[in-house]
Amino acid sequence: MDGLSILPIDVVSGVIWLWIALGLLGLALQRAPHLICRIIFPVGAGISLLLTLTALWALGTVPDIAVLPLGLPDLPLHLRLDALSAFFLILLGAASFGISLYAAGYFKTMQGGVLGLLCLEYYLFLSSMALVLLADDAYMFMVAWETMALSSYFMVTTDHAIPDIRRAGFLYLLIAHIGAMAILLSFGVMQAGHGIGAYTFDAMRGVHLPAVWSSIAFLLALFGFGAKAGMLPMHVWLPEAHPAAPSPVSALMSGVMLKMAIYGILRVTFDLLGTQLWWWGVLALGLGLFTAIFGVMFAAVQGDMKRLLAYSSIENIGLMLAGIGLTLIFHVYGKQMLAALALTATLYHSLNHACFKSLLFIGTGSILHATGERNMGRLGGLIHQMPRTSVLMLVGVLAIAGMPPFNGFVSEWLLLQAFLLSPGLPDSYINMLVPVAAAVIALAAALAAYVMVKFYGVIFLGQRREAGLQHAHDAGRWEIAGMAWLAMLCVVLGLAPVFVVGQIDHVSQLLLNTRLGNASADWMFLAPVDTERASYGPVYFLLALLGVTGLTTLLVRRLYHGRLRRGPAWDCGFPAQNARMQDTAEGFGQPIRRIFEPFFLIEREVPSPFDTHPKYYGRSEDRLWFILYLPLKQATEKLSSWISLLQHGRIHLYLTYTFVTLVVLLIFV
Amino acid sequence: MNNPHLILAVLFQLTQLLLVVLAAPMLTGWVNQCQAWLQNRSGAGLLQPYRVLNKLFHKDAVIADNASWLFRITPYIVFACMWLAAAIIPILAVDLPFSQAADVIALVGVFALARMFIALAAMDIGTSFGSMGARREMLVSFLAEPALLMVFFTASMISHSTQLPGIVEALAHHQFVLYPSLAFAGLAFVIVLLAENARIPVDNPSTHLELTMIHEAMILEYSARHLALIEWASSLKLFAYISIGIALFLPYGIAEMGNWAGLPAAIVLLVGKLALAGAALALLETVSAKMRIFRAPEFLGTAFLLAVLGLLIHFLLGA
Numbered sequence: 001m002d003g004l005s006i007l008p009i010d011v012v013s014g015v016i017w018l019w020i021a022l023g024l025l026g027l028a029l030q031r032a033p034h035l036i037c038r039i040i041f042p043v044g045a046g047i048s049l050l051l052t053l054t055a056l057w058a059l060g061t062v063p064d065i066a067v068l069p070l071g072l073p074d075l076p077l078h079l080r081l082d083a084l085s086a087f088f089l090i091l092l093g094a095a096s097f098g099i100s101l102y103a104a105g106y107f108k109t110m111q112g113g114v115l116g117l118l119c120l121e122y123y124l125f126l127s128s129m130a131l132v133l134l135a136d137d138a139y140m141f142m143v144a145w146e147t148m149a150l151s152s153y154f155m156v157t158t159d160h161a162i163p164d165i166r167r168a169g170f171l172y173l174l175i176a177h178i179g180a181m182a183i184l185l186s187f188g189v190m191q192a193g194h195g196i197g198a199y200t201f202d203a204m205r206g207v208h209l210p211a212v213w214s215s216i217a218f219l220l221a222l223f224g225f226g227a228k229a230g231m232l233p234m235h236v237w238l239p240e241a242h243p244a245a246p247s248p249v250s251a252l253m254s255g256v257m258l259k260m261a262i263y264g265i266l267r268v269t270f271d272l273l274g275t276q277l278w279w280w281g282v283l284a285l286g287l288g289l290f291t292a293i294f295g296v297m298f299a300a301v302q303g304d305m306k307r308l309l310a311y312s313s314i315e316n317i318g319l320m321l322a323g324i325g326l327t328l329i330f331h332v333y334g335k336q337m338l339a340a341l342a343l344t345a346t347l348y349h350s351l352n353h354a355c356f357k358s359l360l361f362i363g364t365g366s367i368l369h370a371t372g373e374r375n376m377g378r379l380g381g382l383i384h385q386m387p388r389t390s391v392l393m394l395v396g397v398l399a400i401a402g403m404p405p406f407n408g409f410v411s412e413w414l415l416l417q418a419f420l421l422s423p424g425l426p427d428s429y430i431n432m433l434v435p436v437a438a439a440v441i442a443l444a445a446a447l448a449a450y451v452m453v454k455f456y457g458v459i460f461l462g463q464r465r466e467a468g469l470q471h472a473h474d475a476g477r478w479e480i481a482g483m484a485w486l487a488m489l490c491v492v493l494g495l496a497p498v499f500v501v502g503q504i505d506h507v508s509q510l511l512l513n514t515r516l517g518n519a520s521a522d523w524m525f526l527a528p529v530d531t532e533r534a535s536y537g538p539v540y541f542l543l544a545l546l547g548v549t550g551l552t553t554l555l556v557r558r559l560y561h562g563r564l565r566r567g568p569a570w571d572c573g574f575p576a577q578n579a580r581m582q583d584t585a586e587g588f589g590q591p592i593r594r595i596f597e598p599f600f601l602i603e604r605e606v607p608s609p610f611d612t613h614p615k616y617y618g619r620s621e622d623r624l625w626f627i628l629y630l631p632l633k634q635a636t637e638k639l640s641s642w643i644s645l646l647q648h649g650r651i652h653l654y655l656t657y658t659f660v661t662l663v664v665l666l667i668f669v
Numbered sequence: 670m671n672n673p674h675l676i677l678a679v680l681f682q683l684t685q686l687l688l689v690v691l692a693a694p695m696l697t698g699w700v701n702q703c704q705a706w707l708q709n710r711s712g713a714g715l716l717q718p719y720r721v722l723n724k725l726f727h728k729d730a731v732i733a734d735n736a737s738w739l740f741r742i743t744p745y746i747v748f749a750c751m752w753l754a755a756a757i758i759p760i761l762a763v764d765l766p767f768s769q770a771a772d773v774i775a776l777v778g779v780f781a782l783a784r785m786f787i788a789l790a791a792m793d794i795g796t797s798f799g800s801m802g803a804r805r806e807m808l809v810s811f812l813a814e815p816a817l818l819m820v821f822f823t824a825s826m827i828s829h830s831t832q833l834p835g836i837v838e839a840l841a842h843h844q845f846v847l848y849p850s851l852a853f854a855g856l857a858f859v860i861v862l863l864a865e866n867a868r869i870p871v872d873n874p875s876t877h878l879e880l881t882m883i884h885e886a887m888i889l890e891y892s893a894r895h896l897a898l899i900e901w902a903s904s905l906k907l908f909a910y911i912s913i914g915i916a917l918f919l920p921y922g923i924a925e926m927g928n929w930a931g932l933p934a935a936i937v938l939l940v941g942k943l944a945l946a947g948a949a950l951a952l953l954e955t956v957s958a959k960m961r962i963f964r965a966p967e968f969l970g971t972a973f974l975l976a977v978l979g980l981l982i983h984f985l986l987g988a
Contacts, residue, residue: 176885230785381795383737394739403785404771404778413774416818420825428984435980438822442815450782450807451815453788457803462795463735525769534831537770544767548749556894560726569733570890583794585801592806596965 002507008058009066009081011088012134015051016127019044023123037108040119042478042620043297044126045100051130052093058086059506062221065136078200080136083120083506084271087347088133088263090503094489095255095354102362103248105475106369116248118158125151125252132260137188137200145183145260149176149228152257156241168240175237179227183264189213190272192401202649204272215339218280222287229261230314231321232615233624238314239298242373243306247365250306253442254313257359259350262320269328270511278332282430285325289440290320291391293659296447299452299601301620303585305364305376308455309357312400315444316353317637319415320346322441326418327512333425336514344415344504344516347661352399352493359396359486360455363389364484366475367459371468376455376585381464385472390460399490402445403451405538405545407493410526412445417534426451455587463579476566477594495538497526546554586618593620673922683755685765689755693908694718694901696947703951711956718904724895725897743790744891750783751905760910761935762923763834772831773821776913777814780865783902784810786864791887795919805962809871809883812969813864816857819976823854824917826983833916834932841920849986855981859953860972862910864965866903869954872963874903881962911946915939 008255026040054089060066061496063082071077081089103122105114127153157169183437192207209217230238235297243249269276269498296315323346330339364374366389373379383390401408419438422444425431464470493500498518505515516528529537556562571577593600601621607614646657683780698715705712732740757768769805771779788803825831827848864871867884876882890898916923922938960968 039896115833276714330697381735383739383793384735398782398785401781401785402778403782404775409775409778413778416822417831420822420831432981432984435819435822435984436977439815439819439977439980442818443811443973446811446814448782449785450811453785453792453803453807457789457792457800461739461789461792462800505896532771532830532832532835535769536775538774540767540770541775544770545746545749549745552745552748552752552898556726556898559935560894565727565729565731566734567731569735569794569796571794571798572889574797577796579747580798581794581802583797586798588804591804591963591966594963 007064008054008086009064009079010079011050011054011136012058012130013079015047015054016130016134018047019123019127019130020087022047023120023127026119026123027116029544033112033115034108036115036119037104041100041107042102044123045104048093048126050051050093050355052097055086055089055093058081059090059503062449062631066317068332075137075139075199077140077142078136078202080109080201080323081134082512084266085133086261087504087507088350090132091259091351091354092126092129092256094351095358095486098482098485098489099248099251099255099358099362100482101485102479105478105482106246106248106362110370110478112156114262116178118155121151121154122249122252123335125155125249125257129256129260133263136202138184138191139199141201142180142184142507143417144179145308148257150181151174152245152249156245156253158246158249159244165244166245172237172241174563175227175234179224179234182224182227184224186217186224186268189217189220190268190386196385199274200268205234205274208274211275211277214275215277217273218277221265221496222284225261225264226287226321228264228318229321230291231287231294231317232294232314233628235291235295235314236622236625236629239302239310239604242310242361245527246401247306247362247368247582248375249367250309251361251385252357254310254361255354258313258317261347261353262317262324262350265321265324266461266511269324269332271475272548276328278329278427278430280323281328281330281332282326282433284328285322285437288318288321288323289327289437289444290318292314292319292444292445293440294318294445296451296600297532297592298620298622299451299598301589301600304374304587305367305379305455305459306374306423308363308451308585309360312448312451313353313357315448316349316400318355319441319444320349320353323349323418324436325414326415326614329425329430330418331512333427334462335425336512337516337529338421338514340508340514340516341414341421342418343508343512344501345411345418347442347504347507348414348493348497349411349502352411352490354660355486355489355493356396356399356400356408357490359483359490360393362402362479363396364477364481365394367472367613370472376458378466378467379464379469380462380579380582381460381469382472383460385469385473386460388480389475389483392480392487393460394456395454395490397452398465399494403448403449405494405542407490410494410497410536410538411425412474413526413536414501414615415441423531435521446573450592454585458583458585458588465579465582465584477663497536497538498546499521501526501528512647536657541618599623620621645663675766675877676762681762682765682767685761686752686756689908689912690752690901690905693755694722696908696911696943697904699944699947700907700951701838703948704955707951707955718900722901725892726894726902728893728894730738730895732895734891735794736890737793739786740790740793740890741895742788742903744895746786747783748898748902748905750779751902752907753840754779754783755905755912757833758909758916758917758920758974759837760912760939760940762932768833773825773833773836774818774831774832775816780817781810781814783906786886787899791890794890796890797888798882798886802883802889806881807966808816808863809969812966812973813861816969816973816976817861817865819973819980820834820854820861820917822851823976823979826980827851831854837916837920837923839921840917846945848983850979850983851918853982855914856981857972857976858914858917860915860968860975862950863953864969864972866907866910868950870957870960871968873959881959882961894909895987911943914946915942951970 068077128147135141180249228233299311319442326342525537603619605617702712791799791803828836872883
């Protein structure tokens with residue numbers, strides 16, 4: 001290697017420095033907010049694109065390692081860029097490119113001082129996420145992880161004048177730190193008491209832990225990263241914090257930051273820990289399935305569009321966790337090919353979720369700007385006012401609902417294939433668990449379609465529920481550009497699965513030492529194991545669908561006619577129709593609330609038919625909050641009140657404590 | 670696969686594409702005719718659906734003032750989805766090149782895509798009936814869709830393939846061996862078929878202006894060619910579902926790979942099977958009553974559990 005050649009890791013480090021510089025520049029430019037929007041965010045988007053391309057280049061090359069002369073005395077900062085980091089860097093770059101473009105338009109109206117700070121936090125957030133992915137020692141990782149949590153906390157509390165938002169931010173910070181402590185402890189277990197030098201990931205890879213300690217490390221990591229990902233039962237912060245943030249930030253948090261937790265679980269489980277046990281997989285699979293069903297059920301009953309999306313993120317994280325669990329099970333039983341298939345499905349879904357969830361979140365930002373309303377019960381009919389946004393959002397909605405030929409379908413297809421190929425595991429109990437798990441995944445996917453019909457139908461379709469909505473305007477150029485990029489990714493990732501799977505193979509090679517490959521000779525067909533078993537050709541599928549649709553249109557017009565008249569809506573001839581007679585978000589979710597009633601804590605106030613001023617009120621709360629969190633909070637308060645018995649704030653008392661301790665120690669030693 | 674064979678297969682695929690779209694309304698007509706006979710009426714004959722379609726295509730379309738582009742493209746998309754779905758199910762022969770592009774999971778995806786569009790279009794006008802229909806349709810489908818998927822999974826576990834031709838070929842070879850898992854799957858499939866095709870006891874295809882309607886509530890605002898396409902799509906959907914049933918549970922007599930000589934016999938056999946299935950459907954509808962909407966989830970939940978049970982039995986017994 002000569003000194004002049006540039007390695008991918010140098011470019012990625014450069015990207016991180018550039019981002020930090022941009023953030024500082026934004027802070028300096030706070031008197032010129034239009035410059036921040038016109039220059040800083042588009043330039044940042046360009047850097048994201050550079051990051052994506054570099055990471056794509058790095059994916060197929062050997063891991064790069066760099067050591068920075070910074071950090072603790074015996075522990076300089078270690079960086080490493082391998083296939084797993086590169087894959088998640090692609091995800092980070094691709095999603096943040098769209099979101100930064102969008103931010104250039106979205107923050108236009110924001111006041112300068114706030115925007116300057118936000119710009120700094122935004123770029124610190126992006127660079128800390130890149131650093132999390134590059135970190136190759138526990139110290140570096142934790143610093144980056146905490147920077148990520150803190151910078152996002154400050155962005156969540158941008159509107160800190162609102163008490164609810166402060167509360168949401170506090171909850172987020174609290175759970176983030178409980179999670180971070182668990183991660184730190186997990187690293188502590190993995191370095192196995194070998195001194196500070198052993199905190200590098202390289203040293204951890206070399207340590208062979210006994211099964212008990214490996215399990216403890218895994219459980220701590222699953223808990224810690226799960227808290228960040230919104231895994232049950234550490235999910236409560238997610239539906240509070242994600243909606244509270246400005247929309248581009250929500251998009252980054254839901255679309256990208258949650259994946260950092262997925263990255264962490266994969267890194268610890270498959271890379272740092274030398275051995276895996278089968279029950280880890282069962283645990284992850286079970287937790288994932290619960291999380292998925294829980295998330296989608298609660299998404300179905302939400303009335304606030306951003307909360308709905310936040311719950312849907314919980315669902316998707318559940319699917320990814322289930323994928324990780326399945327990978328673990330197959331890996332432990334030596335079915336490497338199937339493990340690679342499940343891992344591919346998991347990573348593919350991470351990438352997909354980053355695209356469509358970011359798209360939907362920034363879309364809600366445009367709706368919020370256009371109408372000032374987050375409550376779906378006051379929206380409706382926006383397809384007429386916001387035509388461009390509505391088309392792009394339709395792509396996102398179809399993709400997240402797992403409709404072919406969009407990207408959500410591909411990862412779902414791969415995951416289901418992994419389940420279908422599972423027979424032949426030596427343990428018959430696990431063998432029976434697999435079909436049940438497949439059924440739960442199918443149920444979650446079908447419910448996701450329900451949720452998305454509700455989301456799109458209530459917001460964009462129907463009559464306007466409020467008169468003010470007719471003045472809503474479509475999103476601006478930058479906003480549309482950001483959404484269009486993400487929508488394009490949803491389509492491209494759906495149409496070129498063979499290419500994406502080929503790239504993910506580098507990660508499978510690294511973690512599982514297996515490549516999934518493609519059994520079909522034709523690049524148009526995705527055939528993970530064997531063409532006889534299963535294949536999917538999204539391009540042919542799309543062409544056939546478009547061809548048949550076009551042919552039908554042509555034939556109908558040719559053989560008959562295309563005459564069209566408009567008139568008032570028919571609605572079975574009922575004369576008095578108004579916008580209030582449509583389903584609200586509440587109404588659309590009602591069947592789900594009724595079917596899954598035991599899961600919700602429902603508070604309702606229903607008026608009698610004779611009320612002259614009828615008032616309706618309904619809330620579906622999370623039981624876990626009352627069963628788990630409030631008792632925990634009370635126990636903590638009680639504990640701290642006992643501790644406060646020792647504290648009186650008088651110096652002589654504290655000196656007495658010191659003296660007594662000293663005497664006691666002297667007696668014992 | 671050599672080239673002349675591929676061309677032949679593509680030709681066959683196109684023939685099936687054409688055949689199903691033309692034959693599907695006849696099946697609907699047959700079911701209606703059987704129902705009429707069971708109710709001691711003379712009935713309108715097998716060709717009635719074609720006359721209705723022709724009438725509707727001639728009319729001028731009227732759409733609501735606030736209908737958007739989504740409302741206008743939906744009939745075409747729904748029709749195309751159902752047409753494709755019906756065309757990729759092997760009913761006459763297993764040589765269908767397009768089935769490589771879409772396996773059973775994609776088939777369920779096609780049905781879901783059509784459903785999603787029709788539910789969205791139903792909400793587009795913003796009438797009370799429209800959104801009610803959309804909500805109920807999604808309610809029925811979120812249980813029916815996973816049940817259907819589980820039925821397919823049972824079949825593909827047995828045949829080690831998710832490709833429809835592979836499944837059918839494997840099942841057709843194991844002649845007259847009763848799979849216990851498939852028996853459960855078959856029961857679940859019948860329930861799904863009834864629910865997804867808006868049949869009694871879940872929905873009633875021949876009512877309007879009832880608070881119980883599901884499918885009809887969604888398409889209330891459609892008229893003329895749009896309505897014709899949706900009705901035709903419904904016929905195609907019924908045809909597709911019955912074809913799936915035949916392919917999974919009664920595949921015997923299908924022309925196997927490369928066996929073009931067996932085609933005429935296969936056609937005769939297929940017509941017989943379709944007629945039998947249509948008559949059975951009519952009978953089932955005549956003897957059962959429509960259930961309350963909130964009983965429907967229980968009914969479909971049964972289907973879902975039966976399908977999962979079938980899958981579990983396959984794992985337990987290996988059959």
